[in-house]
Amino acid sequence: MTQTQPDTPAPGESAPPAVELRGIGKRFPGVVANHNVDVTVRHGAVHAIVGENGAGKSTLMKILYGMLRPDEGTIAIDGETVAFHSPADAIARGIGMVHQHFMLADNLTVLENIVLGAEHLHGIASGARRRIAELSDAYGLGVQPDRRVEHLGVGDRQRVEILKVLYRGARIIILDEPTAVLVPQEVDELFGNLRELQREGLTVLFISHKLDEVLAVADAITVMRDGTTVASVRPSEVTARELAELMVGSELPVPELRESTVTDVPALTLEGVSVLSAEGRALVDSVSLAIHRGEILGIAGVEGNGQAELVEAIMGVRPVAAGRVLLEDLDITGWTTRRRREAGIGYIPEDRQRHGLLLEAPLWENRVLGHQTQPPNVKRLGGWIGGWVDRLGARRDTRRIVETYEVHTPGVDVPATSLSGGNQQRLIVGREMTGSPRVLIAAHPTRGVDVGAQAAIWGFLREARAEGLAVLLVSADLDELIGMSDALYALCRGRLVARVDPATVTPEELGIAMTGGMPGAG
Amino acid sequence: MPLIAGRLGRIGLPVVAAAVALAFAAAVTSAVLAATGANPLAAFRQMIGYGSQPDSVVNIINRGTTYYLSAVAVAIGFRMRLFNIGVDGQYRLAAMLAAAFGGFVALPPVLHQAAVIVVAALVGGLWAGIAGVLKVTRGVSEVISTIMLNFISTGIIAFLLRPNLFAVQVQGSNNIGTPPIPPSGRVPGFPLTGASIQVFGLVLLAVAVGVAFAVLVGRTRFGFDLRAAGLSPSAAVASGVNVPQMVVATMVLSGAVAGLLGMPQLLGDSFTYALDFPTGLGFTGIAIALLGRNHPVGIAFAALLWAFLDQSAQILDLFGIAKEIVIITQATVVLSVVVVYEVVHRFVLAQQQRAVGEQLGADERVAGATA
Incomplete structure (x- = not known):
């Protein structure tokens, strides 16, 4: 029309x-x-x-x-x-x-x-x-x-x-x-x-x-x-x-979840997690939550209220000052980022250009990034050189991702910087969903992408959720949070200040909750 | 089309950049020669003539071998954006201790040479590792710490290279040095037809180091982590690279190669670390690594070019031209290769983006037509 x-x-x-x-x-x-x-x-x-x-x-x-x-x-x-x-x-x-x-x-x-x-x-x-x-x-x-x-x-x-x-x-x-x-x-x-x-x-x-x-x-x-x-x-x-x-120019995607796939098996549990700044101020203040298999848990908050630090703490990029992080039953609080990734935590970083990609490297090397220790990217693992990069395997799997996740690119040898934001993000989503992760940390997964990519990424998240993936969704897009979350928390000054029901909450109520006010829903 | 651009980016680009830079350097040198009243063409002809004599060729290969190791040591750091300025101190300390070790112990051949080389690599690696540890634990920039360590190693060498410690009087001179390494620890050279001197046997060591560098950086996970940390430290961290650990490992590796740098000379010619052992090679390595774009093959060409200029300029003094003129050539070629490479790099990147854009535009038009 x-x-x-x-x-x-x-x-x-x-x-x-x-x-x-x-x-x-x-x-x-x-x-x-x-x-x-x-x-x-x-x-x-x-x-x-x-x-x-x-x-x-x-x-x-x-x-x-x-x-x-x-x-x-x-x-x-x-x-x-x-x-x-x-x-x-x-x-x-x-x-x-x-x-x-x-x-x-x-x-x-x-x-x-x-x-x-x-x-x-x-x-x-x-x-x-x-x-x-x-x-x-x-x-x-x-x-x-x-x-x-x-x-x-x-x-x-x-x-x-x-x-x-x-x-x-x-x-x-x-x-x-x-x-x-x-x-x-x-x-x-x-x-x-x-x-x-x-x-x-x-x-x-x-x-x-x-x-x-x-x-x-x-x-x-x-x-x-x-x-x-x-x-x-x-x-x-x-x-x-x-x-x-x-x-x-066409029908519009709507962020929505169909029937609930939430189970009662916790996949990722945070127990009183705190993160301190260099000066000792609490950036994340005793956050406790549990994401279950098949659940998308949304975190709403005004930028700079501890979301980025929370995500980095879960990924092991930032040290946890207090509390525990559990992957299923395992205490992973002291694990390195690599070990967490190997254990099945996928990560869509909030700034894809700075944290998610090697812009000047070809797509297939970007497919290896973050999964350097796992097949099909490496073979004959071990030793201090950490095994051999499987260039053939990585290229082949990159082609699969390009096809499955509809990355518009002439090939897997072009540098990541020559793709549009939406296509870069499709590649990252495809990469992070490969290798059957158990938990996905998705920080602003649709920020700055076109509507087509947005709809596709929502679709991929829904599919993965149906297969039992537990997702932590951090976003600034309130419609996305409300539409895509099974459970929704508001984070303000590093604290979880409210839990709202995504089925009934309005963006206005969520906005109030994000600034520390209390909405009707408890 | 993008494939061609990709190929051009990987192989053609450095070659084009080097050729342009070389032409520019030759032009600048000619201008300087002409300004001082010399005939540039005659000077170049003399240099090429002298530089291609058999003895000169041997000297060029020998000098180039040393330069190559020096530049690879620097390049390992550069690949991760670590600036190891301390190659100079690392190789001098390593050569001195390895020479002393080789002079004092008695071992059968093969084992003797191997032991000396291992000692040199260990000393170089540990010395550079200090800078790596300081960087990750105390946040000291490796630029500062490696250059300071250069001075410290000069002091240590002066302290140890004394009679009663590691030094003995060199026969027939006032010079002092470590006890000469016995024949069991020496590496024989290769003869070259027509030359009165021999090519260092350890030129093979340089080749092996080059191959190992290429394989390690290009084909292994360790190398992938290293390059990732160099391309984008933030993305490397998010991908699970333990950056502090990589910093230390890379510095140790860089230092170990630096430690090897004195070996061809020590085991092939000097057999002792005396006060006249060559110095300053570590700094030349920085320039050669830049010129060779940190690429194992590129560095080889750069090292040979550098050695050729050094060697062939010797003839210029005979014609009343200061041989230091080649320093201008060397400096210009490094500066211009850095600039030209960046310009060509941007051009290729723009080409690639355009190619991707065009191809996708074509795809969408097709999709639009069929929809």
Whole structure:
């Protein structure tokens, strides 16, 4: 179902649009990032651009912000055609961008961060302070100019970034995936801020792939797929599901489990596990839980609340300060990572590029990684050289993984870095599910992958669960957690603060639980 | 297409990089020669002529053998991103103790040579192992500790190489050295037609070390762990590699090969570790490892090239050209090979990504057409 509507402004609007992109195209070597992109943004609108990862949203915004130059097409601001050579040109035309990854200096104050690079506007002292206070009040941002950025939370940092672009005189503000790093309560605050901006006559371009949020805040929505704009719709006219299907171009995967396969045989048990930081602070604080065969146990939490440390403790990468880790009946607390992997714990690390792959090594060597001591990767084990790498066996098995897990690659000898994120992740999932593991530690298994890979990975997890695999699922995607978990815990400041029932809990309730509040469900 | 790119990446790339770097180095050297008033072409012709004489060839092979061992020792560390600058101290200490051992003990042939070589490898390995242990237990950078250990080994050698300890007066000179190794412990050389000197017998040891290095790094699990830790320490840890253990093992291995570096000279020519035993070879090894891209075959070519430049430059003094000109060549070739390799590497990587992208694009178009 592809519905493309003509992108004409509603009748009665005579003023030229704030932003008009016509026929924008941009090619990178071997990849068409954008083609035939048409977007019209009204003055004073909150305009959302939605699309999957890789749909070309970020490329388009970089073009609008002058970071990239289009190969074809025109950009018009307030009805006037422009050609940007650098972000400085875009800023001069009143366009500001808040990047997904904040660009703030931690060791400077808010005021210093805002003024940095814009000293010529209002100086660096009282003039700047006055201007920041004015802006902060006018848009209800509540920024405290003398706090150091390192002490600010994520939401506050984002407001500093917004204030930074306002300070530079932006009238059109681009927000790249602004909610990706926020918990639901912070998202609400952000939307309040956006409405303030809108009330003051500013135009907001909002990039996202979270559809509920888009429907809640946007006045107009442009959908991108495969590098082009496929539809322009009004939020009142579509449902989240229709929007998602426009984005994907087909039916949408739903994270869900069918009949329960949970048994009462514990596969992995944590008993009062604590992990300390170098300074002796508890990063994981006496966590006890049991994952049974055939069960997916989800851990929800705001980033940085001990999930990463918990996972590393289970994998033996980080020492456990107190408590025990049991694999079935075996106490594995003191085991090395390798021994744990050999005993049947699979591991999908949260950062696949840093922890899951050797980017410059060919796929088949990446299939060996993490399973260096097991057939079919090695033969004649033993000795201090640890046996011989079975290049033939590893290649053959990599081909099997490529086929079974639908890794799109021309062969097993290409370096891992040349695959897309989704295909890299399929390879990792395939590798970790090979050799009949008993437990799988899956940290953000579908982060940053396309919908196709996401659906496939969910499918693989379901199948493995049906065969008795016990899975620890750590994720920031609340829908994924609720849909894919048999049991669900919230982790806050290293402690398991709540156990919720994934069958009844809503994302909002889970969000409250993640920040330490108590939801209704016990 | 990706296969070709892959092949090019593995084999062709270093060759192309080396050729470009060599051409560039020759150009720079020519410019310097011309600037000093010499005729570059004549100088090169003299160098090639002198360097291809039989005696020169023997010297080049002998010197190259030593350079090769030195560079392999460095390359083992490099493969894991460990910078063993201490090869110099490791080989000098190992050669001195092995020479003393060989001079004091009486053993039958074969056993005698083997024992001396094992002692050298053990001493080198243990000495380098100190740096490895310091790194994993105290977090001391191996760059600092190995270079400091160089000075300590100089001190130890000076202390031990005294009369009444390990040294005796060398006959007919003021020099002192360890007692000469008896004939039972010497390694005979190979004659080369037309040459008045012989090729070190232990050139075979260098070949064996090269093969062992290639097999160990390329074919064994130990080598896989080593390379994984070099490519991405974080991914290696997550895959179960015990990185501290690998650091110590790699340093010991690197040091053991470093320990062998003095053996061809000791057992083939000097038979004693005296005050005039060659020094500084460990640092040359760093440059040669870089030039050979840490590859066993690449290093062999690099070592021979280096030795050729050293040897053939001797003739230049006769023509009023400072032979130190080759140091410029050597320095330029190392610098430019590093730069060129990186440039070509990025180019090949971009090619591969493009090939993957194109192929997948084609697949999807086919899939789209059939769907």
